[in-house]
Amino acid sequence: MxxxxxxxxxxxxxxxxxxxxxxxxxxxxxxxxxxxxxxxxxxxxxxxxxxxxxxxxxxxxxxxxxxxxxxxxxxxxxxxxxxxxxxxxxxxxxxxxxxxxxxxxxxxxxxxxxxxxxxxxxxxxxxxxxxxxxxxxxxxxxxxxxxxxxxxxxxxxxxxxxxxxxxxxxxxxxxxxxxxxxxxxxxxxxxxxxxxxxxxxxxxxxxxxxxxxxxxxxxxxxxxxxxxxxxxxxxxxxxxxxxxxxxxxxxxxxxxxGGLDANIALVNVALAERRDAVVGALGDSIPEAEFVVPGGGYFLWLDLAQGSDTAGLLPLAKEQGVAFVAGPDFMLSGGEQSLRLSFASVPPGLVPEGISRIARALETQRS
Amino acid sequence: MxxxxxxxxxxxxxxxxxxxxxxxxxxxxxxxxxxxxxxxxxxxxxxxxxxxxxxxxxxxxxxxxxxxxxxxxxxxxxxxxxxxxxxxxxxxxxxxxxxxxxxxxxxxxxxxxxxxxxxxxxxxxxxxxxxxxxxxxxxxxxxxxxxxxxxxxxxxxxxxxxxxxxxxxxxxxxxxxxxxxxxxxxxxxxxxxxxxxxxxxxxxxxxxxxxxxxxxxxxxxxxxxxxxxxxxxxxxxxxxxxxxxxxxxxxxxxxxxGGLDANIALVNVALAERRDAVVGALGDSIPEAEFVVPGGGYFLWLDLAQGSDTAGLLPLAKEQGVAFVAGPDFMLSGGEQSLRLSFASVPPGLVPEGISRIARALETQRS
CATH class of the missing domain: 3.40.640.10 (Type I PLP-dependent aspartate aminotransferase-like (Major domain))
Incomplete structure (x- = not known):
């Protein structure tokens, strides 16, 4: 793998x-x-x-x-x-x-x-x-x-x-x-x-x-x-x-x-780049995903098509070499068609491949 | 003061x-x-x-x-x-x-x-x-x-x-x-x-x-x-x-x-000196005090004469410019004739004066 x-x-x-x-x-x-x-x-x-x-x-x-x-x-x-x-x-x-x-x-x-x-x-x-x-x-x-x-x-x-x-x-x-x-x-x-x-x-x-x-x-x-x-x-x-x-x-x-402000300035540019990379890759590879484009922070919340099962998707994704957190972890009930992506943790160069792997896992799950 | x-x-x-x-x-x-x-x-x-x-x-x-x-x-x-x-x-x-x-x-x-x-x-x-x-x-x-x-x-x-x-x-x-x-x-x-x-x-x-x-x-x-x-x-x-x-x-x-061991060696010599200073000063100024001479640590526990009241002594000691903790704080009940001294917190040069102040407070309380 x-x-x-x-x-x-x-x-x-x-x-x-x-x-x-x-x-x-x-x-x-x-x-x-x-x-x-x-x-x-x-x-x-x-x-x-x-x-x-x-x-x-x-x-x-x-x-x-x-x-x-x-x-x-x-x-x-x-x-x-x-x-x-x-x-x-x-x-x-x-x-x-x-x-x-x-x-x-x-x-x-x-x-x-x-x-x-x-x-x-x-x-x-x-x-x-x-x-x-x-x-x-x-x-x-x-x-x-x-x-x-x-x-x-x-x-x-x-x-x-x-x-x-x-x-x-x-x-x-x-x-x-x-x-x-x-x-x-x-x-x-x-x-x-x-x-x-x-x-x-x-x-x-x-x-x-x-x-x-x-x-x-x-x-x-x-x-x-x-x-x-x-x-x-x-x-x-x-x-x-x-x-x-x-x-x-x-x-x-x-x-x-002033070291804090300097670091915030630096990190926020880097994180915005990562957000953009993830948003772009999602558009290319998982166009069905609906999400709020965050103006900051670390996270994107994807809503997939009706009937999706993100908890079931996760092991398939791991087989493909990619991880996320399935929606139900964040819900009192439900959340099966959602998942959370952290863009903070992935350097931009790896993002397209990472999102492609999720897309492949989705294909596998639905085939 | x-x-x-x-x-x-x-x-x-x-x-x-x-x-x-x-x-x-x-x-x-x-x-x-x-x-x-x-x-x-x-x-x-x-x-x-x-x-x-x-x-x-x-x-x-x-x-x-x-x-x-x-x-x-x-x-x-x-x-x-x-x-x-x-x-x-x-x-x-x-x-x-x-x-x-x-x-x-x-x-x-x-x-x-x-x-x-x-x-x-x-x-x-x-x-x-x-x-x-x-x-x-x-x-x-x-x-x-x-x-x-x-x-x-x-x-x-x-x-x-x-x-x-x-x-x-x-x-x-x-x-x-x-x-x-x-x-x-x-x-x-x-x-x-x-x-x-x-x-x-x-x-x-x-x-x-x-x-x-x-x-x-x-x-x-x-x-x-x-x-x-x-x-x-x-x-x-x-x-x-x-x-x-x-x-x-x-x-x-x-x-x-090895920095830890070096510091322990240094501190333990300094603390032993403080313990000795307190033990010596107690012998000079409060000979009634009974205590275990500790082989380490920070603390001495003084038992004073029967009928002592260390909680009542404390405000008098503070008037003299010295502080300790009264025995009852460490007891479910009792402890009135005891008090705790930390020798860690007092440089040796100040110890004789500090103990004398407690002795003076005791005299005031008993007079």
Whole structure:
């Protein structure tokens, strides 16, 4: 079998990792303030990084409303475990990030799926669900360059969700790791965190440096109401004293030196090229595929013809030397005719061959 | 008020942090294998570090029985949450590490305290508790240079605890972050992890690089039966994908280059000097204090005269410009006549003045 071309993993290929920039940042962090990097901190993590993040967000966000965490996945887990009890209703987009669905299941919550449209969650369907008697405690939204769906929540829907949060008292978990992985031509929309300022809406924003620096640094953050951040930071302190201060000191050095912005600029050009390569190859080899062309992020969500079976397709694809994730992994039910492609993980030169292999597997399955 | 001299925090003072060694290790880690440092890993963490740790332990330990974690505190939390259910009985030493007691309380376990003697837990009292009908699911033991008590579990007691684990089926959590913080003259005793090899005993060993490298790296590990490590690694993966690969890559570089051993040698000489300074000053200023002279670690546990009230002493001590932790924090009940001193945090030159301040506070309290 030829070498596997994997569109499965939501991570950039090795050539996009900023080894040199991180190496230089590590030097400076351990020269300028080694005590910060090497000592215990508290549950909020690296305080200067909290302040830098608050500034970066602007719109009234202050440092005491930010906590840095060991990645945004663990931060989400901590938030869920803190806010939710067994039997609580949580609205999830359909499709949604598979690990989130699993975490919410493990916590015994009642997950109510609401369809994702080309411009984000179907807000009218959410309102209908509430009118039908569902009382969500939390609504989980991946707002930019959705994983897995590639779509972005429109500004109008952002505003409406914030209004609904204020009206019905539910939390919005704005899960937003891809916001800065934005390609030329894509508009930057306000976060719901910003739109909630001065309202009664309750928004907890999560993001991460996994996509803008690299996943191995495991540095993410939460931003929200000061009181709730305080409670979460206390909980973090009880569980791990402080998150990783060494990695956070290195990330902070990248942030303040401009190394982060330089890397984002570089990576976003490379990723846009990969997106374009995948979109082009799909047009050539799998013209039946329907998808949102993402303005950033890592993912494309393909809807294939009615009656497709992507879970059954996967082993055939692997025989051809190509991998993806089948749609059902991201759904409470259904998803059989969909699949997720990560374009971050495949250098552009390999893309046409990779997509051809999927096309061949589809032919085999249908013949 | 004079500058605070704090014997409260279980962390070395800034001058003992190996900034240069970590800086050099970061350079090498990000030059030799940047992909490992910057990519996602899996729940076990840095695989080469797992293998190195298995080798370091020896005695039959293999890499698949080790997982690297974001510090050993979070690892303990994960283990407790995995193994224990509300109402389960857990035996804790008295005194024991305060954060462990809080975690076990938060999980709703029934904590049964067993007295600590000069050579570790009173094993006969543990056997009596079992004979009286207590059925521990887990026995929590800090085996070397105990926090807070300074004592070390004797080899005979280690062997007996392993036998009891095999006989009664309870888990031993061997919480052992100070093992390598061992001063000249202190014997190295076998771990219960090693003694359990080839028996039915169930030992989960936890340790950390917080004391041998620095706390800010937040790198710890668990070692135990392969099957249980596999389950815990799966759980870790579900919660945080992988622990911090960048920090682990740097720690691994320190390990394989000999930088770790060099730092341990350096730090242990410095810490022994601090211990000696505190022991000497106590003899001069607070001769009533009874304590185990620790052969390593960070802590001394003072028993003061009958009728002492260390919680009441603390604010008076702070007025004098000195801090410690009062005994009750480490006890399910009692501890009023005891207090914990960390000698790691105070440079030797400040020690006589610090201990004199405690003596003055005691005089004030008793006058």
């Amino acid at each position: 030829a070498d596997l071309i994997s569109f499965a993993r939501g991570a950039p290929s090795a050539d996009l990792l900023p080894a040199e920039a991180v190496r230089e940042a590590a030097q400076r962090a351990l020269t300028d303030n080694p005590v910060r990097a090497l000592s215990y901190g508290t549950g909020i993590g690296h305080p200067e990084l909290c302040a830098w993040l608050a500034d970066r967000h602007g719109n009234g966000l202050t440092a005491e409303r930010v906590m840095v965490t060991n990645g945004s996945l663990e931060a989400g887990w901590m938030l869920f475990d803190h806010l939710l009890e067994r039997g609580d209703t949580v609205v999830v987009e359909q499709p949604s990030y598979d690990r989130t669905l699993l975490m919410l299941e493990r916590l015994g919550t009642r997950r109510v799926g609401v369809t994702l449209e080309r411009d984000g969650i179907d807000v009218e369907a959410l309102e209908q669900a509430i009118a039908d008697g569902h009382k969500p405690k939390l609504v989980h939204i991946i707002s930019n360059f959705h994983n897995p769906a590639g779509c972005t929540l429109s500004e109008a829907k952002r505003r409406r969700l914030v209004e609904l949060s204020a009206q019905h008292g539910f939390w919005i978990f704005e899960d937003d790791p891809y916001r800065e992985v934005r390609f030329a031509g894509a508009e930057e929309l306000p976060t719901m965190l910003a739109l909630a300022e001065g309202t009664e809406a309750r928004v907890m924003h999560a993001s991460s440096f996994s996509k803008t620096v690299s996943p191995g640094v495991r540095v993410g953050y939460l931003a929200g109401p000061a009181e709730e951040i305080g409670r979460l930071a206390k909980r973090a302190g009880e569980t791990y004293i402080s998150p990783n201060m060494l990695a956070e000191a290195i990330v902070y050095e990248l942030c303040r030196s | 004079a500058d605070l001299i704090s014997f409260a925090r279980g962390a070395p003072s800034a001058d003992l942090l190996p900034a240069e060694a970590v800086r050099e290790a970061a350079q090498r880690a990000l030059t030799d294998n940047p992909v490992r440092a910057l990519s996602y890993g899996t729940g076990i963490g840095h695989p080469e570090l797992c293998a190195w740790l298995a080798d370091r332990h020896g005695n039959g330990l293999t890499a698949e029985r080790v997982m690297v974690t974001n510090g050993s505190l979070e690892a303990g939390w994960m283990l407790f949450d995995h193994l224990l259910e509300r109402g389960d009985t857990v035996v804790v030493e008295q005194p024991s590490y305060d954060r462990t007691l809080l975690m076990l309380e938060r999980l709703g376990t029934r904590r049964v305290g067993v007295t600590l003697e000069r050579d570790g837990i009173d094993v006969e009292a543990l056997e009596q508790a079992i004979a009286d009908g207590h059925k521990p699911k887990l026995v929590h033991i800090i085996s070397n240079f105990h926090n807070p008590a300074g004592c070390t579990l004797s080899e005979a007691k280690r062997r007996r605890l392993v036998e009891l684990s095999a006989q009664h089926g309870f888990w031993i959590f061997e919480d052992d972050p100070y093992r390598e913080v061992r001063f000249a003259g202190a014997e190295e005793l076998p771990t219960m992890l090693a003694l359990a090899e080839g028996t039915e005993a169930r030992v989960m060993h936890a340790s950390s690089f917080s004391k041998t490298v620095s706390p800010g790296v937040r790198v710890g590990y668990l070692a135990g039966p392969a099957e249980e490590i596999g389950r815990l690694a799966k759980r870790a993966g579900e919660t945080y994908i992988s622990p911090n690969m960048l920090a682990e890559a740097i720690v691994y570089e320190l390990c394989r280059s």
